[in-house]
Amino acid sequence: MQIFDKGKIYDFMGVRHLFLAISAILFVGSIVLLSTWGLKFGIDFSGGTLIQVKYDKAAPLDDIRKRLDKAGIEGASVTEFGSNEEVTIRYSSSNESLGSDVGAGIAEILDGSGNFEVRKVDVVGPKVGEELKKSGLMAIIVSLAGILIYIAVRFEWRFALAAIASEIHDVIITMGFISLMQIDVNLDTLAAILTVIGYSLNDTIIVFDRVREGVQESKENKLTAVINEAVSRTLSRTILTSLTTLIAVFVLFFYGGDMIHDFSSIMVVGVVVGTFSSVFIAAQALIWLRFSIEHYRADLAEKKRLKKEKEKMRAMYEKGIV
């Protein structure tokens, strides 16, 4: 079975303006969303208390709210989680004292509202929240920096910048989605974003690898033509891998349970955006960065020459001529 016609070169660069426009709209839209709606930080980062309670029949939301109010827990939000039997209760304060147990406290407050089980209690103090936020940001920055250095060494600095540009594109749009859906930003959300980075980078590098190969081997002197060829030749792979990954992510989304629902929905968006950006954005960034085929060829030739010279020297040295 095959999806794409064998060896056909598609003119991606010819239609790039259309896709750039789509991507620009998504990108700007995401930034607008992020600066107006903003991100809804979950308790991992903002600190607070989250309790998950499961009833044996539909949860009495109003009764729960009334009881919490009466117990003096201010600003608690009570929402259904997954099904109408399960609720999450969330409020912004956290109790630092080891002496009083939050879960037991809530169980006492809700006593009499039906048969229930406290399934999960998360308490994050404000100090820990700050630390988690800081280390989360560090994780993103360090991984981007590491990638930048790696690609700059293995390819060329323009490839590295182009890859990072397309990563930032993906991260912003994914975060725009998170803002739009008002998904709680928690540690696993962060893991999802980093996975999106890793995944999309994979895609981009595979395209770039072909661009590099094209520059070295094809007779073509126009960058857009080389890019067209590279993207076309990797297209089946790009689509296939996106498909298998999407299969996995959708399975997680539908069957993985409520706890990884947000995680997998972010991944779905991330994989789609990542695939899109490696086809249209990453290569475009190369053009914007004024990547020059001639220079790159000259660089490679120079590198080759130096290497040869070195080998020659070594050979001469080993034979004892010098």
Next chain:
Amino acid sequence: MNFKLIVLIVTFIFSVVFSIPSFLQLEKGAKINLGLDLQGGLHMVLNVKLEEAISSKIKSVAASLSYSAKKDDLLYSNFAIHDKDFEFEILDPDEAPKFDAILAKIPGLNITKNGNTWIVSLTESEAAATKEYAIDQAVETIRNRIDQFGLSEPTVARQGKEDILVEIPGVKSAEDKQRAKDLIGSSAHLQLMAVDSKRQDRAQSMSDAEAAKYGDILLEDAKVEGYKYAINQIPVLDGNMIVDARVAFDPNNNQPIINFTLNSEGAAIFGDFTGANVGERLAIVLDNKVYSAPNINERIGGGSGQISGGFTPQEAHDVAIALRSGALLAPVVLGEERSIGPSLGAESIAQSTFALFLAGALVIIFMMVYYGLAGIIANIALIINILFLVAIMALFGATLTLPGMAGIVLTVGMAVDANVIINERIREALRQGNSVRVSIKKGYENAMSAIIDSNLTSLITSVALYAYGTGPVKGFAVTMGIGIIASMITAIVGTHGIFDFLTPNIEKSKNAKLWFGYKLEGSK
């Protein structure tokens, strides 16, 4: 047989052997640890209040200065203890050298003399060392306490500069959880202190400020709410001199009491003090509450005493554990708590395992349909890949968390990537009219740089995630990282071995459609 095939077979055998204990949940052998989010339990990050370790150290220096000064008959007044230092005034300047001598015996002190007023604080390095010691000691103490509590496989580890990570799997009921938290959190700071008999009568109406003027502090009674004691703020001795604590029962009323034993230094101080203060009252203070304040009838040698005071047997048991395992030099507060009920954990495992198998099956079918026999070869690599991942995680005792499970499912989707790249390259080479043998060789050669570059960059992200992530995110990074390495071994080396082994058959069959799921022009 070729070298690459042997690598694959060895990897397969290795993976099967070491993943069996995890899959079948055997008693013996290394298994993957299930994270608390999968098995249920209590996860806490405790912040250690290190500043209080400094003030408690200052107090104990003050106590030993006052003990030595009294022993040598040296006179001082206006003794006052603050958070980071204490001060006193010497009455006879001629005695200054003797005070110097006493203080010189205690290392790490900074002494500022302002006429006859001396201010004693810790040097910076001593303060840092005290903090360091306090957190190490807190980890040790909490570990001892949890061990004695009798819970299975708890983890107590230092995290960062001033945090302690505590994980207790299998804490199920709310009562158990509360008890564990009480035990960990009780600072169990035992002090023996002198009651200020001159002012005790007025203690109920005195203010804290007034008490401080006399060098006293007001402490509440543990049983009688609101009843206060005026107590000399310099303790007679500190709980770190306790060597043992046991629960016993008072023969008079059958109430549980705690007998404690002091080390030789403590015993000497205790003996001297009781000998010199017959008729006075000695307060037994636990965590700043007075449990009892008996009259001293005679000198108490031997260095043992008891705490009585309306404990339930379980409380007495837990307090004894806390005393035995040592006091916390600095109190701890809850920074983060995550507790997950066992039913939720089991549900998460069931759902994610199902997702794993479903995703695996779908990807396997897809690969077979698309690539034919080459797809089956990729699938073999995929299956070994997952077994290998499980085996490595088991061998390293890595913890599998819910995001980690998601990571494995994702690995299934992404693991075939290398083989997709290779197969596409093989098809491309075939299309250009190369022979099967050359196409396979070219396919692997051409695909290699892309595969290595893309895998190494993914590895960089997972290392960053591991380095800066905590808890479940770390677990996710581990599975991702191992998954990437596994797929490099199985998908690049392993499948190459299979292809090399089968090349003669592929050449003979001349059926590219069957082998590569792709019809060559001019072939059947």
